[in-house]
Amino acid sequence: xxxxxxxxxxxxxxxxxxxxxxxxxxxxxxxxxxxxxxxxxxxxxxxxxxxxxxxxxxxxxxxxxxxxxxxxxxxxxxxxxxxxxxxxxxxxxxxxxxxxxxxxxxxxxxxxxxxxxxxxxxxxxxxxxxxxxxxxxxxxxxxxxxxxxxxxxxxxxxxxxxxxxxxxxxxxxxxxxxxxxxxxxxxxxxxxxxxxxxxxxxxxxxxxxxxxxxxxxxxxxxxxxxxxxxxxxxxxxxxxxxxxxxxxxxxxxxxxxxxxxxxxxxxxxxxxxxxxxxxxxxxxxxxxxxxxxxxxxxxxxxxxxxxxxxxxxxxxxxxxxxxxxxxxxxxxxxxxxxxxxxxxxxxxxxxxxxxxxxxxxxxxxxxxxxxxxxxxxxxxxxxxxxxxxxxxxxxxxxxxxxxxxxxxxxxxxxxxxxxxxxxxxxxxxxxxxxxxxxxxxx
Amino acid sequence: xxxxxxxxxxxxxxxxxxxxxxxxxxxxxxxxxxxxxxxxxxxxxxxxxxxxxxxxxxxxxxxxxxxxxxxxxxxxxxxxxxxxxxxxxxxxxxxxxxxxxxxxxxxxxxxxxxxxxxxxxxxxxxxxxxxxxxxxxxxxxxxxxxxxxxxxxxxxxxxxxxxxxxxxxxxxxxxxxxxxxxxxxxxxxxxxxxxxxxxxxxxxxxxxxxxxxxxxxxxxxxxxxxxxxxxxxxxxxxxxxxxxxxxxxxxxxxxxxxxxxxxxxxxxxxxxxxxxxxxxxxxxxxxxxxxxxxxxxxxxxxxxxxxxxxxxxxxxxxxxxxxxxxxxxxxxxxxxxxxxxxxxxxxxxxxxxxx
Numbered sequence: 024x025x026x027x028x029x030x031x032x033x034x035x036x037x038x039x040x041x042x043x044x045x046x047x048x049x050x051x052x053x054x055x056x057x058x059x060x061x062x063x064x065x066x067x068x069x070x071x072x073x074x075x076x077x078x079x080x081x082x083x084x085x086x087x088x089x090x091x092x093x094x095x096x097x098x099x100x101x102x103x104x105x106x107x108x109x110x111x112x113x114x115x116x117x118x119x120x121x122x123x124x125x126x127x128x129x130x131x132x133x134x135x136x137x138x139x140x141x142x143x144x145x146x147x148x149x150x151x152x153x154x155x156x157x158x159x160x161x162x163x164x165x166x167x168x169x170x171x172x173x174x175x176x177x178x179x180x181x182x183x184x185x186x187x188x189x190x191x192x193x194x195x196x197x198x199x200x201x202x203x204x205x206x207x208x209x210x211x212x213x214x215x216x217x218x219x220x221x222x223x224x225x226x227x228x229x230x231x232x233x234x235x236x237x238x239x240x241x242x243x244x245x246x247x248x249x250x251x252x253x254x255x256x257x258x259x260x261x262x263x264x265x266x267x268x269x270x271x272x273x274x275x276x277x278x279x280x281x282x283x284x285x286x287x288x289x290x291x292x293x294x295x296x297x298x299x300x301x302x303x304x305x306x307x308x309x310x311x312x313x314x315x316x317x318x319x320x321x322x323x324x325x326x327x328x329x330x331x332x333x334x335x336x337x338x339x340x341x342x343x344x345x346x347x348x349x350x351x352x353x354x355x356x357x358x359x360x361x362x363x364x365x366x367x368x369x370x371x372x373x374x375x376x377x378x379x380x381x382x383x384x385x386x387x388x389x390x391x392x393x394x395x396x397x398x399x400x401x402x403x404x405x406x407x408x409x410x411x412x413x414x415x416x417x418x419x420x421x422x423x424x425x426x427x428x429x430x431x432x433x434x435x436x437x438x439x440x441x442x443x444x445x446x447x448x449x450x451x452x453x454x455x456x457x458x459x460x461x462x463x464x465x
Numbered sequence: 466x467x468x469x470x471x472x473x474x475x476x477x478x479x480x481x482x483x484x485x486x487x488x489x490x491x492x493x494x495x496x497x498x499x500x501x502x503x504x505x506x507x508x509x510x511x512x513x514x515x516x517x518x519x520x521x522x523x524x525x526x527x528x529x530x531x532x533x534x535x536x537x538x539x540x541x542x543x544x545x546x547x548x549x550x551x552x553x554x555x556x557x558x559x560x561x562x563x564x565x566x567x568x569x570x571x572x573x574x575x576x577x578x579x580x581x582x583x584x585x586x587x588x589x590x591x592x593x594x595x596x597x598x599x600x601x602x603x604x605x606x607x608x609x610x611x612x613x614x615x616x617x618x619x620x621x622x623x624x625x626x627x628x629x630x631x632x633x634x635x636x637x638x639x640x641x642x643x644x645x646x647x648x649x650x651x652x653x654x655x656x657x658x659x660x661x662x663x664x665x666x667x668x669x670x671x672x673x674x675x676x677x678x679x680x681x682x683x684x685x686x687x688x689x690x691x692x693x694x695x696x697x698x699x700x701x702x703x704x705x706x707x708x709x710x711x712x713x714x715x716x717x718x719x720x721x722x723x724x725x726x727x728x729x730x731x732x733x734x735x736x737x738x739x740x741x742x743x744x745x746x747x748x749x750x751x752x753x754x755x756x757x758x759x760x761x762x763x764x765x766x767x768x769x770x771x772x773x774x775x776x777x778x779x780x781x782x783x784x785x786x787x788x789x790x791x792x793x794x795x796x797x798x799x800x801x802x803x804x805x806x807x808x809x810x811x812x813x814x815x816x817x818x819x820x
Contacts, residue, residue, distance in 0.1 A: 029629055207470040416650035441477030446484060449639040450646050 024064045026268045027220050034061065035272060038177075042276055047198075051172055054276075058175040062140070065181075069139035072109065073175060079105045080149040081170045084156040088163045095157070102153040106146040113138050118343035141181035143340060145174055147307055152188040154311055161188045169195065176278075178269040182262070184283040184303035194278045201277045209274030211441060215427055216267030218444045218452075223424045224261035225453035227253045230412050235389050238399050243409015247402035251382050253413060254389045256421050259288065262301070281306075288381070288425060291373040292366045293357040296381060308337050330362070331355040341388070346396060350387040420451060481637060489638035495608055497656065499645050500663035503604040506555055507562070511570045511609075513667050514551050518576040522549050525815050526570075527581045528563045529554030532748055534799035536808040538671050543812035548578065548820060550812070552670065555605070559596055560728035561621065562605045567732060569609055574735055578820045579742040581811060582729065587747055587781060588762040589721040593712075596724050598627040603634045607641040610634075621727060623720070675801030680790035685710055685753040695790070702795060709796030710751065714759040725766035733774040742818060743776035749784040749807065752793035779814050 024031050038057045045053050063070050083102035087095050116134050124131040152173070155161035164170040173191050174180075201209070234241055234250025241250065263284040270280045283302050290296035297305050313333040319326040331352065338351015357380060361367070383400065390396035402409075488494050498505050518524060525548050527535045533554035540550040553566060563582075571577060600622070603610070610618060615635045622631050634641050649656050682695035683706070690711050694703050736743055745767050771778045784807065792803030799807055 203470050207473065210470065210474065414647075414651045416647065438473050438476045438480065441473065442480040442484070445477055445481040446639070449481065449485065449637055450643045452640075452643065454640065454643075 024061060026265060027217055030064075039275065043200075050198075051168055051195075054177075055168060055172045055175065058172065058177040058180060061177040062175065062180055065140045066137070072139055072142075073145065074171075076106060076109060076146065076149055077171050077174050080153050080174075081164075081167055083153050084163045084170075085165070087153070087157050099153060099157045103150055106150050110142055110146045112136070113142055115339075115343045144183045144185055145180060147185050147304075147340075148179075149174060151185070151307060151311060155188060164188070164192070176273075178272040178276075178278075179280060182265055182269070183301075184266055184269065184280050185307050186280055186303070190281060191278070198277050201274065205277070206275050207437070209271040211437065211444075212267045212271030212274065214271075214441060214444050214448075216264040216269075216271060218448050219260040219264030219267060219424055219427070221264075221452035221454070222447045223421060223451075224257050224259075224264055226417055226451060227257035227260065227413075227421070229453070230417075231257045231389065234412065235391065235395070235399075238390070238395055238402065241409060241412075242402065243407045244403055244405045245411040246409030247399050247405075248382075249410070249412040251386055251389075251399065251403065255288070255378075255382050255385050256424075258385065258388075259284070260421075260424055286425065288378055289374055290377050291370060292361055292377055293354060293380060294361050294367050296377055297354070297358070304337070304340075308333050312336060326362070327359045330358050334358065345393060346387045346390060349393070349396075350384050353384050353387065417451075420447065423447075485637045485639045489607075489642060492608075494642065497649055497660075498608075498642075499648060499656065500660055500666070502645055503557060503601075504607045504641075504645070505663075507558075507566065507605040508608050509663070509666060510553060510555060511566065514553065514570045514576075517549070517551055518571070523547070523578040523820060524549050524551055524576060525579045525581065525820075526551045526553050526567075526577045527583075527811060528566075529583045529748075530558050531556035532585070532797050533583045534675065534804035534807055535811060536673065536675070536804050539805050539808035540812040540815075543809050544816060548812075548815060551577075554583075557601065558605055559599060559602055560725065560732070561596075561599075561602050564728050564731045564735075565606050565609045565614075567735065574739045574741065577741050579744055579815055579818065580732075580736065581744045581746060581815065582732065582776075583746055583748045584767050585748055585750070586760065586762070587745075587765050587767045587778070588760055589717060589719075589725060589764045589766055590760055590762045591715075591717040591721045595623065595720050597720055598622050598624045600627050600630045600634075603631065603641055607634075607638060675799070675804040676794045677801050678794055679800050679802070680706075680752045680793045680795070683752055683790035687711075687756050687759075706796045710753065710755060714761050717762045717764075719764075721762070722764045722766050726770070729766060730770055733770045733776060737774045742820065743771075743774065744779060744815065744818065745771055745776055746779040746783060746811070746814065747781050749787040749792075749799065749803070751788065751796055752790040754788050777818060783814065784810060 024034060034057070038053065041053045041057075042050055059070060059073075062073060080102050083098045083105075086098035090098065113136055116136050120134060121131050152161060152164075152170075156163050164173065169192075172195070173186075173188060176186075176191070179186055231250060231254035234246065234253065238247070238250065241247070266283040270283075273280050281303055285299040285302065287296050287300035290299050313329055316329040316332060317325055318329060321329075332355075334351045334355030335348060336351070338347045338349070338354070341347045341350070366373075383403070386399045386403070387393075387396045390399055495508060498508070500506075500509065514526070525540075527533065527537075527540075527550060529535065531554070535550075535552050535554050537550040537552040541548075544550070553563070553570075555562075558566070560582075567574075567580070612635065615632070618635065619628060619631045622628055639646070680695050680698075682693070684693040685691075686693075692703075692706060692710065694706065698706075733743060768778065770776065787799065787803055787807055787810075792799055792806065794800040794803075
């Protein structure tokens with residue numbers, strides 16, 4: 024059930040009616056059952072996996088607060104091992120097998136492992152909860168239904184944002200019926216997300232897919248830059264569109280998710296880019312990986328090492344392939360260089376430079392193979408022309424889309440803003456093919 | 466949950482309706498539409514036929530889709546001035562499209578002496594795709610459907626998805642034109658050139674002669690489900706022949722009967738008691754027709770309607786002489802020689818009616 028389908032909106036309308044019609048006690052059951060239905064609609068076989076991890080982490084947190092010393096630590100590591108074990112098995116088995124086979128020079132065993140939807144997100148959310156409880160930053164949740172809902176809450180279950188327990192439970196335990204302004208904002212966020220996804224991301228997806236399916240068929244620097252910029256736009260509008268729908272849907276029900284994007288392509292440095300791009304993941308990596316590794320407390324070289332490790336693992340989190348590792352390493356390297364040069368935020372001229380650097384990274388992210396990635400990079404640096412595939416109207420639309428979060432304009436001219444979004448959806452929305460959200464594969 | 470929210474949402478949706486109406490319901494956009502689109506062909510056909518009707522004389526209109534390989538020039542020559550033929554056989558159209566075509570092409574129901582309506586079979590044999598849910602019809606009807614048509618059109622589809630698409634397209638026509646708008650924005654100057662190129666479309670269609678190649682050498686052993694292909698046929702053409710000729714017979718579900726009763730019925734009712742004679746004909750079935758015993762349909766909406774309104778039904782075997790590989794270009798379409806003979810036979814069929 025994709026967020027941009029009629030099925031989702033029927034489902035959401037029914038959930039809203041039941042949610043607001045129900046008593047306080049019934050509401051959490053409505054949300055929990057709806058969330059499991061939502062997840063099961065993709066593939067009911069993975070529901071037991073979600074339930075297993077929920078049970079493991081629920082009890083792990085209880086043990087952490089009940090016991091002291093080694094038992095407490097043991098509960099923490101058991102929880103982390105269970106989460107990373109499941110994640111590793113489903114996500115990285117094929118990758119590990121392929122590399123081991125290559126090293127040993129033996130044929131790769133064929134594993135038929137399907138990646139459970141959203142596993143990368145809900146495992147990270149679970150880990151953050153258990154670690155926060157261990158660190159004493161989060162009170163343990165004793166009601167299993169409350170905890171299960173925190174993990175499975177459908178707006179953020181499959182692709183984030185990665186919500187911290189305290190953010191969720193503040194709204195949950197002190198739930199207030201959202202006022203008209205909040206509902207209005209939520210509805211327009213959903214509309215904005217739909218527009219980003221269907222009219223922008225899916226339009227750019229056609230161009231990016233066309234280019235990356237066979238880069239050698241589109242020779243020339245202009246063609247390569249067109250393909251790469253198309254992907255840059257696709258992934259931003261796709262993921263931020265998804266996030267807008269998730270945040271809007273949660274807001275309509277009285278929950279407030281953290282922002283996940285803040286116009287990242289206007290960042291003046293890579294450091295700033297990561298403060299604006301997939302912010303909930305950046306925050307997670309900082310708090311649970313970078314700081315755990317020692318952060319910047321162990322001297323310059325340790326700081327660089329920690330940065331590199333964090334970004335390499337962050338890259339690997341995105342997907343089980345060397346392309347993602349290189350992408351993560353590339354960003355780690357850029358962050359280290361910026362740190363060494365003392366660059367944090369940029370002047371205006373650094374914005375296009377940062378965008379170009381980000382685009383170079385996207386090549387590894389999107390290319391099917393490393394060979395393709397090097398080829399595309401070679402073409403981008405080349406002097407030959409080729410054909411620029413992005414039509415002017417789509418570039419103009421992207422410009423509008425990149426500026427969408429201008430809140431003042433949006434709130435002052437609500438009706439006009441809604442009308443413009445609807446018009447864009449009507450005339451430019453891709454409705455004849457269903458393009459899955461990019462981040463669903465992670 | 467916020468009365469202003471509802472009001473603002475209604476304003477936005479109403480605003481969209483107004484802007485959409487200004488652009489797509491006033492005829493303004495029609496002048497910019499791609500002439501080689503489904504809507505473009507459909508609209509041009511209506512305009513052309515209206516002009517022809519004003520020229521006077523006894524006119525005959527032949528409806529159909531791409532299988533109706535009709536050449537008006539050949540039929541006109543055969544009729545030697547006694548009748549003038551119009552060709553409304555448009556690839557991809559269905560009886561639903563024909564109904565709206567006639568409604569707007571001939572608003573007074575008096576422009577034609579006869580209208581020829583083709584059938585694949587007189588019995589209501591069904592294909593895999595349910596014609597009721599063919600939302601591609603909307604692409605032809607984009608300029609023609611009015612808000613008043615919405616109830617009848619929406620009722621005529623059966624699946625939920627088709628309902629949603631139909632309602633959306635009828636309320637906001639921009640959904641139907643979105644591809645066309647995007648293509649126009651890509652290069653307005655190229656669009657203007659294309660529109661200019663299509664100014665001579667009517668003469669081009671009238672002078673069209675059809676394709677020379679044929680399926681000569683094709684043999685089909687239906688008992689063994691084996692096809693001997695003509696030499697030089699590529700894989701795609703072979704697969705197409707296999708698919709078109711050897712599909713396993715299945716029991717009709719009854720939708721074709723209902724569909725024809727509705728849309729052919731509407732056409733028939735429109736001309737009932739007028740001076741226009743309706744002539745039903747069965748098209749040539751293919752280069753090597755499937756065995757008659759493979760037909761499963763027991764009903765015939767065509768016969769029922771003809772009996773009810775007094776339409777002429779051409780003998781089923783009228784075009785059987787055309788059912789041979791040398792007259793077909795592929796599994797469904799006649800070649801130049803086939804189209805020529807087909808058009809002569811249609812002229813003969815109409816002339817036989819003593820119009």
